[in-house]
Amino acid sequence: MRIFVSAAEISSDIQAEQIIRSLQALHSDRKLEIYGIGGPRLRGLPGFRAIEHAESMRAMGFVEVFSKFLFLRRTLNRVVAELDSNPPDVILTVDYPDFHFILMKKLQSRPWFRGAIRICGIPPKVWVWRSGRVEKIRRFYHGVWVIFPFEKSFYQDRGIPVIYEGNPLISSLLKKAVPKEPLSSGDEIRVAVLPGSRDGELKLHLPLVGPALHELSQISGKQIHAEVPIPEGIDEGVFSRELISTDRVHYRLISGGSAEVLSRNSIGLIKSGTSTLEAAVLGCVPVIFYRMNPFSEWIFKRFVKYAGPVGLPNILLGIKHRARSVFPELLGAEAKPDLLATALHRLIEDPDYRNELSRKGEFLKDSLVPHSDVSARIARGISEWISNPPLPSGMRSRSLGIAMISFFWSFLNRSRRWIRMLFGVQASALPVRSILVGNLQAGGAGKTPVVIELARIAMARGYQVGVLSRGYGRRNSGSLRCVELGDDVRDVGDEPAEIKAALPGVTVVLSGDRRKGAQELVRRGVDFIVADDGYQNLKFKTDRTVLLVTDAARDEIPYRDFDGEVLMADLLVQTKGLPILRFPYAKKLEWRISSIPEHPLWLWTAIGDPQDLLAFYEKNGLRFKKVFTARDHAFPDPDMIRRLIEAAEADGARLAITPKDSTKIDPRLRERCFVLRRELVGGSVFESLFEGLQ
Numbered sequence: 001m002r003i004f005v006s007a008a009e010i011s012s013d014i015q016a017e018q019i020i021r022s023l024q025a026l027h028s029d030r031k032l033e034i035y036g037i038g039g040p041r042l043r044g045l046p047g048f049r050a051i052e053h054a055e056s057m058r059a060m061g062f063v064e065v066f067s068k069f070l071f072l073r074r075t076l077n078r079v080v081a082e083l084d085s086n087p088p089d090v091i092l093t094v095d096y097p098d099f100h101f102i103l104m105k106k107l108q109s110r111p112w113f114r115g116a117i118r119i120c121g122i123p124p125k126v127w128v129w130r131s132g133r134v135e136k137i138r139r140f141y142h143g144v145w146v147i148f149p150f151e152k153s154f155y156q157d158r159g160i161p162v163i164y165e166g167n168p169l170i171s172s173l174l175k176k177a178v179p180k181e182p183l184s185s186g187d188e189i190r191v192a193v194l195p196g197s198r199d200g201e202l203k204l205h206l207p208l209v210g211p212a213l214h215e216l217s218q219i220s221g222k223q224i225h226a227e228v229p230i231p232e233g234i235d236e237g238v239f240s241r242e243l244i245s246t247d248r249v250h251y252r253l254i255s256g257g258s259a260e261v262l263s264r265n266s267i268g269l270i271k272s273g274t275s276t277l278e279a280a281v282l283g284c285v286p287v288i289f290y291r292m293n294p295f296s297e298w299i300f301k302r303f304v305k306y307a308g309p310v311g312l313p314n315i316l317l318g319i320k321h322r323a324r325s326v327f328p329e330l331l332g333a334e335a336k337p338d339l340l341a342t343a344l345h346r347l348i349e350d351p352d353y354r355n356e357l358s359r360k361g362e363f364l365k366d367s368l369v370p371h372s373d374v375s376a377r378i379a380r381g382i383s384e385w386i387s388n389p390p391l392p393s394g395m396r397s398r399s400l401g402i403a404m405i406s407f408f409w410s411f412l413n414r415s416r417r418w419i420r421m422l423f424g425v426q427a428s429a430l431p432v433r434s435i436l437v438g439n440l441q442a443g444g445a446g447k448t449p450v451v452i453e454l455a456r457i458a459m460a461r462g463y464q465v466g467v468l469s470r471g472y473g474r475r476n477s478g479s480l481r482c483v484e485l486g487d488d489v490r491d492v493g494d495e496p497a498e499i500k501a502a503l504p505g506v507t508v509v510l511s512g513d514r515r516k517g518a519q520e521l522v523r524r525g526v527d528f529i530v531a532d533d534g535y536q537n538l539k540f541k542t543d544r545t546v547l548l549v550t551d552a553a554r555d556e557i558p559y560r561d562f563d564g565e566v567l568m569a570d571l572l573v574q575t576k577g578l579p580i581l582r583f584p585y586a587k588k589l590e591w592r593i594s595s596i597p598e599h600p601l602w603l604w605t606a607i608g609d610p611q612d613l614l615a616f617y618e619k620n621g622l623r624f625k626k627v628f629t630a631r632d633h634a635f636p637d638p639d640m641i642r643r644l645i646e647a648a649e650a651d652g653a654r655l656a657i658t659p660k661d662s663t664k665i666d667p668r669l670r671e672r673c674f675v676l677r678r679e680l681v682g683g684s685v686f687e688s689l690f691e692g693l694q
Helices: 010-027 061-068 069-085 097-107 133-140 148-154 167-177 199-220 237-239 258-266 274-281 292-304 311-318 337-349 349-367 373-389 402-420 445-461 493-504 514-523 563-568 612-619 638-650 683-690
Strands: 001-005 033-038 048-054 090-094 117-121 144-147 188-194 223-230 249-255 267-269 285-290 329-331 433-439 463-470 479-484 507-510 528-532 544-550 571-576 590-593 601-605 626-627 654-657 680-682
Touching: 001 010, 001 223, 010 033, 010 117, 010 167, 010 329, 010 373, 033 069, 048 069, 048 433, 069 097, 090 097, 090 373, 097 683, 117 133, 117 373, 117 463, 133 148, 144 373, 144 493, 148 223, 148 528, 148 612, 167 258, 167 349, 167 373, 188 199, 188 258, 188 274, 188 329, 188 493, 199 223, 199 249, 199 285, 199 337, 223 237, 223 267, 237 612, 249 337, 258 274, 274 285, 274 311, 274 349, 285 311, 285 337, 285 507, 285 563, 292 349, 337 349, 337 601, 433 445, 445 463, 445 493, 445 528, 445 683, 463 493, 479 493, 493 507, 493 528, 507 514, 507 563, 514 528, 544 683, 601 638, 612 626, 638 654
Parallel strands: 001 033, 001 090, 033 048, 090 117, 117 144, 188 223, 188 267, 223 249, 267 285, 285 329, 433 528, 433 544, 463 507, 463 528, 544 571, 601 626, 601 654
Antiparallel strands: 479 507, 590 680
16 A cells, blocks of 8 residues: 655654554555655655655745746656556645645646545644635545544534544653653753744744844843754754853753653743644743734734734644733744744743643643544554545635626526516415425435424424425426325435325325415315425415525535525525625524444435535444435435345445435335434424414
8 A cells, every 4th residue: 555645844744653653563564665755754764765854844934835836847747747647546636735636736637636545634723724724625525533522523523534633743742741840940941842833934933033042141140041953854953053051041952852842841932833732732931923014914914904913833822812821822023032032921921820721731731631532543544544534525616607697596586576476466375384494405405304393393282283385306396285104206306205204194285376375275274384495485474484495605516596585584594514704694503413323333325415414423423334415306226225235234334325315225125224313402493483373
């Protein structure tokens, strides 16, 4: 098995080395060919073949990256040529997103690319800025491996498979910790100093360190003993030329050993990045600082406009505004020697303040290292993906064609409303109390569970309930028909069959003419109707209307109406997706699993949005070993279902199907399947619709 790994930075090199080493141990019975871009740690692994050294690719900020452009382009071409010659079975990229996204874009046209398992390790901080990169991750990768606990739900909510078992770097650092030494001893104060590991960072940060520590010595009246670990791959001369010991400040340069330095010291002057988090969890309270090239800083302020903290300890503590940071942050023009010295001096002079920050670091440590074998667990998760690839999320199709369909469809429906209003044409009211469930978009909003929930509430209130539906996809679609248990699904449609199966006591009538269908329901004794779809049908009206929306945009899925038409609905409900800013008043539905299996599952499904289904169950702790999908409303071949059931059983699993799919499967086969069921949490969302209908 060939594994291509790219870890183009010092910290990611350390993380990647631990995961690859664990993968080698996990697959000791197989020959693994591992090659790619790595630093000293990866290159030290037995059998690793380096295409490029990570040290040569260090860059930061906008200007610095541009200066390396030609070199990075040559490296990119060399990597692509190597992968074309030796196509990998697994692609693992770690951090360094801009380079890796360009690489993946180049690779996606290769015929071998789709057959490779693609994992994005330590993805970019899309929760801070440039959130559009989530769609690049969705397009290029099968899933992500993340190192912060809140990232797990972030990606799960967006339907992207995710592995989180803790932070392997922090886990390994804790094993290297040494006893803490006193902050102050006689006339000496101990301080850890970590100014960065990239060339551009060091050029901007090292000149700050000397004046800041000299100022601290003046304020405190004591000599400063500064311990400075030299990152792997960095020439010690870069540090020694700037950090020159004096009678007030003594520097001790140490090759590597950042964990020992941070655990030994109680306070530190630490540049923003992973090292600030390392310091916090090792009990070294950091003063976080960062300087950028003036032009890079201008771009960040002008275009990013991020007001939150940048220090990882503050971010992980949930701080939303940098002014309220727990650990002190001095960024850009604020990172001046006198201000840095003042922040350090407060930590020295106020032990209660320092101890409170130490306790915050202890809290972060517990959340980041929930297991003793973090790297091994991540490797096992990756190995499972190699054996059973997660279903690619599939970025929604965004196109001008879909946007044009949305516009013309919406314009047509608005024009129909205007014409009917101009000529005074009135819609006919249904003959009994009624609620309509409609879509703003064309399908995929999850009407059927909402129809079932409304019918259930109406039954609980004592109504004889009927459901009025068109019966999408059925044979003889224009005919009037009453659905009975056991009907051929091809004659009634899978969604009406699902409704009847869920609520046998409800009368379900299918009709292209909704008024005739309503009359048939009344003839059968119904005194309350739930209309499944028909928001754009202007020939009839109901007492109440519920309009369903998702977060899909107009160029991702066709819209039937303009946004303004939501004002006609009595209740706007968002059934899935991220919060919709243009509809902040929409009620968001929450779901829960109503039946949890005791065995592994495979999945076969033919629904409109399988990604939403997978994201929901994975978020709730249920992952499918294998997934098979078909187009929405498709009828499965019985022999194919039988083979899947038998293969799943041979694997010690059961084949899972949705309630909608179960209506299309032979009962004898259905008995051998596990029917997934989820239910709405809080039916009270709909209770207001029934007020005044008695």
